[in-house]
Amino acid sequence: MWRPPHRLPRQLRRAAATGPGRRLLLSTPIFYANGPPHIGHLYSALLADALLRHRRLRAAGPARLCTGTDEHGLKIQQAAAAAGTSPAELCERVSGLFRQALTQAGVAYTDFTRTSEPRHQRAVRHFWGALRDGGVLYKGSYEGWYCTPEESFLPESQLAEGTDAQGRPCKVSLETGHEVHWTKEENYMFRLSAFRDPLQNWLRDNPRAIFPDPFYQCVLRWLDEDLPDLSVSRERNRLQWGIPVPSDPTQTIYVWVDALVNYLSVVGYPESHGTWWPAVHHVVGKDILKFHALYWPALLLAAGLEPPERILVHSHWTVRGQKMSKSLGNVVDPSVCMGQYGVDGFRYFLLRQGVPERDCDYYDEKVVKLVNSELADALGGLLNRSTAPSINPSNTYPCFSEPCFPKVLDSREARGTGRACAEDYKLVAAVASLPVQVDSYFEDFQIYKALECIAQCVRQTNGFFQRHRPWKLDRRDAVEQLWLDTILHVTLECLRVYGTLLQPVVPHMADKLLSRLAVGPGERHLSGLTFLARYDGKPCPFEGRQLGPDTGILFHRLGKLETMKKRKQEAQVPDKQL
Numbered sequence: 001m002w003r004p005p006h007r008l009p010r011q012l013r014r015a016a017a018t019g020p021g022r023r024l025l026l027s028t029p030i031f032y033a034n035g036p037p038h039i040g041h042l043y044s045a046l047l048a049d050a051l052l053r054h055r056r057l058r059a060a061g062p063a064r065l066c067t068g069t070d071e072h073g074l075k076i077q078q079a080a081a082a083a084g085t086s087p088a089e090l091c092e093r094v095s096g097l098f099r100q101a102l103t104q105a106g107v108a109y110t111d112f113t114r115t116s117e118p119r120h121q122r123a124v125r126h127f128w129g130a131l132r133d134g135g136v137l138y139k140g141s142y143e144g145w146y147c148t149p150e151e152s153f154l155p156e157s158q159l160a161e162g163t164d165a166q167g168r169p170c171k172v173s174l175e176t177g178h179e180v181h182w183t184k185e186e187n188y189m190f191r192l193s194a195f196r197d198p199l200q201n202w203l204r205d206n207p208r209a210i211f212p213d214p215f216y217q218c219v220l221r222w223l224d225e226d227l228p229d230l231s232v233s234r235e236r237n238r239l240q241w242g243i244p245v246p247s248d249p250t251q252t253i254y255v256w257v258d259a260l261v262n263y264l265s266v267v268g269y270p271e272s273h274g275t276w277w278p279a280v281h282h283v284v285g286k287d288i289l290k291f292h293a294l295y296w297p298a299l300l301l302a303a304g305l306e307p308p309e310r311i312l313v314h315s316h317w318t319v320r321g322q323k324m325s326k327s328l329g330n331v332v333d334p335s336v337c338m339g340q341y342g343v344d345g346f347r348y349f350l351l352r353q354g355v356p357e358r359d360c361d362y363y364d365e366k367v368v369k370l371v372n373s374e375l376a377d378a379l380g381g382l383l384n385r386s387t388a389p390s391i392n393p394s395n396t397y398p399c400f401s402e403p404c405f406p407k408v409l410d411s412r413e414a415r416g417t418g419r420a421c422a423e424d425y426k427l428v429a430a431v432a433s434l435p436v437q438v439d440s441y442f443e444d445f446q447i448y449k450a451l452e453c454i455a456q457c458v459r460q461t462n463g464f465f466q467r468h469r470p471w472k473l474d475r476r477d478a479v480e481q482l483w484l485d486t487i488l489h490v491t492l493e494c495l496r497v498y499g500t501l502l503q504p505v506v507p508h509m510a511d512k513l514l515s516r517l518a519v520g521p522g523e524r525h526l527s528g529l530t531f532l533a534r535y536d537g538k539p540c541p542f543e544g545r546q547l548g549p550d551t552g553i554l555f556h557r558l559g560k561l562e563t564m565k566k567r568k569q570e571a572q573v574p575d576k577q578l
Contacts, residue, residue, distance in 0.1 A: 022060070023061055023063070024060075025064050025066065025267060025276045025277075025280045028045050029044060033095055040316060040317050043354055044285060047314060049105075050442075050447055051442065051447075053503060057503060057524070057525055057527075064111060066110065067102065067107070069091065069095040070115055071116045072115055072242040073242060074151065074234070075151060076090065078148065088116070091114070101335055111266045115259060123270065124253060124258050127257075131299065131302055136190055137191075139187070141186050142185055147173050150178060151255045151256060152256070152291075153231060154173055155226075159173065160173075162179065185238070187234065188251060190229060193229050203216070208310065211444070215289055215313040234254060235250065235251065236249060236252050237250075242255060264277065278306035281309060282310070283312045284311060286313055293311055312445045315358050320361065320362075342556075343508065344509040345367070347505060348506050349370055352374070352455075354447075372557050375506075377557070379554060380554035386465065395547045396544060398489045398543075399486075399489060402537070404419045404483045407535055407536065424464055434531075435501065438454065438501050458494075458498060461491060493540075495513065496542070499517065499519070500526065500529055501529075503524065509554060512554060
């Protein structure tokens with residue numbers, strides 16, 4: 001019986017390069033081309049996009065973001081037949097819809113892979129050859145319950161009793177409710193059972209390989225259970241729409257093996273993939289965790305390649321507490337949402353409300369309340385008030401007065417000194433620590449927590465502005481003018497930090513904010529981000545600078561839902577936001 005080594009070979013255990021200049025490939029799943037995109041697809045893409053943008057702002061080294069469409073399999077073959085079209089025509093249309101939605105959402109992907117492309121099919125055939133040559137494939141009879149929508153065989157433990165479309169009793173997937181059918185075929189099998197120890201060793205040596213931790217623990221539990229060999233082909237007479245098994249035209253390569261290889265084909269497998277692999281972070285939904293965290297690493301090891309560096313897992317979106325489904329008619333179209341709430345508004349909502357560890361709920365009122373409160377009122381209102389001609393008639397970045405806001409080591413020492421109070425020093429401390437906090441949360445795949453911290457600081461800054469009522473100060477009094485300028489200087493410094501940190505999430509709105517503050521393109525990186533330099537006795541490059549032109553309202557408040565529904569039909573995303 002063939003057995004893999006219990007430990008990875010030395011050449012497969014080298015640590016990925018770290019430090020400045022290291023390469024990183026971020027990936028979304030390639031999306032199944034049997035239907036149009038929904039917000040779950042967009043959420044995966046936005047998570048990866050925000051990570052890419054954040055990394056680039058840190059100047060951490062070359063990075064790519066790959067996405068695409070999975071265009072083979074029985075599900076697509078059946079969907080095309082039902083639509084009265086060919087699989088190729090269906091995939092061409094649906095793949096275009098995904099490209100359109102991702103571009104509309106501002107997803108900065110560098111590569112878009114279609115599994116119908118010749119470069120990908122060549123990579124799949126080579127990968128199959130590596131598995132065959134490694135002795136991990138054998139032909140055998142396989143029978144079990146096959147779920148076409150999930151393109152996988154399911155064990156009895158993952159089944160439940162249900163009814164089909166005609167109301168007749170049938171077996172269904174316990175997790176998704178999709179109907180399953182008993183299938184018996186002669187297929188090629190992959191010796192997955194032989195990879196239990198290598199997979200366990202990989203995960204124990206790399207406890208952050210699968211993140212967040214609940215999903216890591218889930219995979220460890222799977223490895224403690226039965227790990228049967230995996231069917232990796234289908235009979236060609238059942239599935240014609242796929243890549244034939246090399247040297248065996250009676251079999252079609254299993255759609256998941258085909259699809260997973262996209263992460264290699266995009267970086268030039270089998271010739272030039274070593275430049276990027278294995279410095280790869282996969283962003284995936286929890287429903288495809290087993291394919292990415294068990295099957296994919298085992299297949300890679302069998303082919304003589306390292307597993308990916310990290311697998312970042314997120315949960316699902318429900319709609320008013322219910323799972324999205326065509327039968328319920330509650331599938332949310334992301335293009336409609338972006339027309340309704342604006343591209344940045346919807347990006348902010350999904351990334352602010354989405355928590356990777358648990359399912360999150362979507363409904364219109366929730367979006368309106370959040371973006372109005374945090375973008376239109378708190379952030380936009382603060383920018384408008386602090387740059388209004390009535391309060392800042394010179395339209396400049398005012399000077400900071402150290403006597404008005406003297407540096408102290410402890411906020412409790414602030415009493416009786418200058419014009420600043422203890423709450424003001426707490427604000428300064430919070431904003432000063434914000435970039436490190438945000439960086440840490442991005443690294444831990446907790447973008448929602450980064451946005452929560454920023455929103456809290458924005459609220460504190462509004463409190464600072466409201467507390468000192470700069471509009472009440474008499475600018476004819478030189479002392480009052482110094483304090484007024486200091487209030488504005490602190491406020492604008494806070495806004496500059498928020499605009500810089502928000503660039504990965506709301507790029508167009510952040511650009512608008514930073515342009516209003518006259519922050520140039522070379523001054524927007526996270527690696528050199530400073531805050532309130534004058535408080536520390538250092539020069540501030542922005543002090544005295546003329547502000548940029550008035551860019552108008554930062555984010556327009558969303559109206560009542562009736563008005564929103566009307567706007568939904570009319571709204572178009574400006575070309576500059578694509």
